[in-house]
Amino acid sequence: MMSPFVTAAVLLIGDELLSGRTKDQNAGWIADRLTELGIDLKEVRVVADDEPAIVEAVNALRARYDYVFSTGGIGPTHDDITADAIAKAFGVGIDYRPDVVAAMEKVFGDRLNEARLRMARIPDGASLLYAEGNVAPGFIIGNVHVMAGVPKIMQSMFSAVAPHLRAGPAVLSETILADAKEGDVGTPLGEVQKRNPDVSIGSYPFQDERGYNTNLVIRGRDPAAVAKAKAEVLAMLDEVHAALA
């Protein structure tokens, strides 16, 4: 029987993320979309533009999760080595794909040079994944979705593939502002979590002008279980506030 829970990993590829030069925005965006789809994002990895590192990460993640989404390294320059690394990870060949070359000839004409042609190199057996308005595609091979690193292009590619993903039961999320320090709610909150094993309760401290405060987040797929846990958290907070008053 197929599990009702669908899992995914994100693999961000690029030296610029590891040097700090570029601050990633893609992982958080994909995380939001996967949550909306009821797909559980289980792991994110960031690796350099380095073939052995990409191959190892892709093979580790695709074996373990239902879907892998990679970003970065599919452009026209020498440091764009993702397509070759993915072909290697899958043990398949890679070559200029005639339909992509033909489409690029139309768009680029005289300006279709060796660099741009690199973007037509697609691993054997992959299907193409286009961003709106872009002639250079990403691709899908096995359960791995290989997307661009530029956020706008990546988002368009993800949106093209999203309707075809196996979605999971939606995750409901309730956020409650505790109006208390994390240390003051920790013990009773742990008891609420123990009594409500079908939800996961997270506790997220933050600081604002009034000092330390805490957001409590209840997540679960059963609306009744989430509602029950929420009621218990609210009752617990009343007791904590009364004790501290």
Place this chain on the structure above:
Amino acid sequence: MMSPFVTAAVLLIGDELLSGRTKDQNAGWIADRLTELGIDLKEVRVVADDEPAIVEAVNALRARYDYVFSTGGIGPTHDDITADAIAKAFGVGIDYRPDVVAAMEKVFGDRLNEARLRMARIPDGASLLYAEGNVAPGFIIGNVHVMAGVPKIMQSMFSAVAPHLRAGPAVLSETILADAKEGDVGTPLGEVQKRNPDVSIGSYPFQDERGYNTNLVIRGRDPAAVAKAKAEVLAMLDEVHAALA
């Protein structure tokens, strides 16, 4: 002989990063600091508040890199399981640390409850890593630095440990705005890279009001090699601009 190149990994721990609820700011901040220190950040992983996932990631990363920096999961609530997972990864015990308990008694007095005491549980053999103004510490065990997830607290912990890290030779970085599309510079840029193997040249496309443009980034530890590559990139751009004019 000890390698002159020092490597590191970052491990971000927290369900909220994978659900998309919290957008990570820590990896990029640490990446910037490590680059300043001449330490090569090689990999980032994000895992859930899940003991087996944390144990596996910590053990994979600490075996492979000189330093590991983790963030998240050391607070006072039931979902803060990082300290226990790290103890398990190292195969050591974990208990309430008397000096931390004593310091917490002073600060919290009557409000030192079971939840806050959780933050005094430190793996055997670890040394403490304090953020300025915080009584609850992170810790260092082996080559693993276990820090808070709240950015301000994490940054203070990192800054406390930074002077004690083995720094590497500084990485110099030169950014050149290409004023050309990536596809127009890709082929000659690859040739510049081939002639300059001691630097790494990255190409980062972006879009602004004028359309697509590209930043070229030359990174290397030898000032003469970076200067030579920069001169060759500038000469290459002159040729590209002339050809496109």
